[in-house]
Each structure stands twice: as C-alpha cells, then as structure tokens.
Amino acid sequence: SSMTGDPIWDVFSELAVGTMLGIVAIRLIRMNTKFLMGLSVDKEMEDSLVKLVATRPAVEHVRGLQTQWISPTGFSVKAEVTLRGSYLSRKLWESYGSRITAGNEGTKEVLVRPTMPHL
Numbered sequence: 345s346s347m348t349g350d351p352i353w354d355v356f357s358e359l360a361v362g363t364m365l366g367i368v369a370i371r372l373i374r375m376n377t378k379f380l381m382g383l384s385v386d387k388e389m390e391d392s393l394v395k396l397v398a399t400r401p402a403v404e405h406v407r408g409l410q411t412q413w414i415s416p417t418g419f420s421v422k423a424e425v426t427l428r429g430s431y432l433s434r435k436l437w438e439s440y441g442s443r444i445t446a447g448n449e450g451t452k453e454v455l456v457r458p459t460m461p462h463l
Contacts, residue, residue, distance in 0.1 A: 384411040385419050397423050402435075404428040 347353075377383070384390065390409055398406050405426040413419045 382412050385413065393421055393423075397425060402427055402431050 385393075390411055393411070394406050394409050397403055397409070403425045406423055407426065408424040410422045411419050
C-alpha cells in the first residue's frame, strides 16, 4: 500500500503468502507421514531383504520380516529366521573342536546339547 496507496494489495499479498505457507506445510506433512506413522518400506524392498537374509549360509528359512522408516534415508529391519543347525555345528567345531578334544585324543564323537536360557 505504500507504493500504490491502496490497502487492497496488502490483503492480496497476505493471502498469497498464507496460501504458499499452507501448500508447503501440506507437502511436508505428506513427505514425512511415513516417518511419523512408522510405515514400512515398499513390498519390493521387503522381498529383496528377505532374499538377502535367506542367502546367508546359516539361515534355513525366513519366517517374518518387519521394516520401519526411521529417517529420510534409513530404516530398521527385524527378521525372524530358522537357523541351519548343521552349518552352525560345523562352524563351532571348526572354531572350538580342538579345545573340546584336547587331552582326549581318542574321542570320536562329542554330544552337545543346547539349552534355552531361562527368561
């Protein structure tokens, strides 16, 4: 209004600025909804993650996978898997077998019984 002397231009400029701020707020809400709501990643990415986990030699089967966006560029993954006992036994034997049989050179077989921790 200082340039034209007409206060109607102040009204139009305030409406324009308010509209632009509203549009920016709506766009930010839509962009960040997945972070606020804890949404999971898309189905294709979850399928890729299941395949990736399933390719590990110690994994026999992937029962469930949960994902959640935690930042604009990152997400967390939780997978429930069935482990391959024979693979784990072989790896443990490779690492600790000599310690188990030390002093017992005639040992041909070792029975290991896993126990569940008391929760």
